[in-house]
Amino acid sequence: EDKVVQSPLSLVVHEGDTVTLNCSYEVTNFRSLLWYKQEKKAPTFLFMLTSSGIEKKSGRLSSILDKKELFSILNITATQTGDSAVYLCAVWNIYGGSQGNLIFGKGTKLSVKP
Amino acid sequence: EPEVTQTPSHQVTQMGQEVILRCVPISNHLYFYWYRQILGQKVEFLVSFYNNEISEKSEIFDDQFSVERPDGSNFTLKIRSTKLEDSAMYFCASSEARGAFTGELFFGEGSRLTVL
Numbered sequence: 001e002d003k004v005v006q007s008p009l010s011l012v013v014h015e016g017d018t019v020t021l022n023c024s025y026e027v028t029n030f031r032s033l034l035w036y037k038q039e040k041k042a043p044t045f046l047f048m049l050t051s052s053g054i055e056k057k058s059g060r061l062s063s064i065l066d067k068k069e070l071f072s073i074l075n076i077t078a079t080q081t082g083d084s085a086v087y088l089c090a091v092w093n094i095y096g097g098s099q100g101n102l103i104f105g106k107g108t109k110l111s112v113k114p
Numbered sequence: 115e116p117e118v119t120q121t122p123s124h125q126v127t128q129m130g131q132e133v134i135l136r137c138v139p140i141s142n143h144l145y146f147y148w149y150r151q152i153l154g155q156k157v158e159f160l161v162s163f164y165n166n167e168i169s170e171k172s173e174i175f176d177d178q179f180s181v182e183r184p185d186g187s188n189f190t191l192k193i194r195s196t197k198l199e200d201s202a203m204y205f206c207a208s209s210e211a212r213g214a215f216t217g218e219l220f221f222g223e224g225s226r227l228t229v230l
Contacts, residue, residue, distance in 0.1 A: 048218065
């Protein structure tokens with residue numbers, strides 16, 4: 001069965017801390033891995049990763065993919081209270097010429113205390 | 115900034131009733147999806163839709179579910195005879211091209227369905 005596993009499930013840190021969120025996957029027809037941030041309702045897109053070893057950065061957030069070991073990490077440096085959210089990892093599973101579907105992990109709930 | 119809009123934001127219904135959840139995808143997008151998230155659980159794929167037909171569906175998407183694009187803008191999810199376990203947040207999403215090539219699925223704010 002295809003699955004995406006995130007760890008930890010929840011994390012409490014203080015402002016200024018650096019955090020690393022983990023995502024491992026077992027997907028039959030991997031095409032790419034995505035990170036989303038979910039604050040209140042709609043997941044908002046952060047990164048898409050398709051190649052191993054290439055770090056994607058956006059401000060204090062960065063992410064990297066290891067396709068050999070089947071995992072990705074999301075780093076957040078100098079955390080702020082506004083980073084408090086659920087971070088979702090999802091993998092595009094594409095087979096043949098299909099449209100495919102996103103398989104989500106359960107998410108990591110990050111709480112940043114002032 | 116263009117966005118996916120969903121209505122209603124919250125619907126309460128009695129078990130056995132039919133429910134229609136509505137979505138307006140981003141206007142130039144061609145691929146549409148429904149996902150659901152039961153409280154405390156992960157986001158789950160229901161169905162994808164392209165060119166006025168279902169591309170793929172999960173095992174969750176059984177005969178009680180249907181999708182439709184009745185006009186050029188709306189994309190609907192109908193649940194024919196709701197059950198308690200259908201209570202969830204239902205997310206509509208769209209993408210300009212096949213998701214894996216652009217990566218980004220744009221999600222709506224969700225419709226919370228509560229079945230009593």
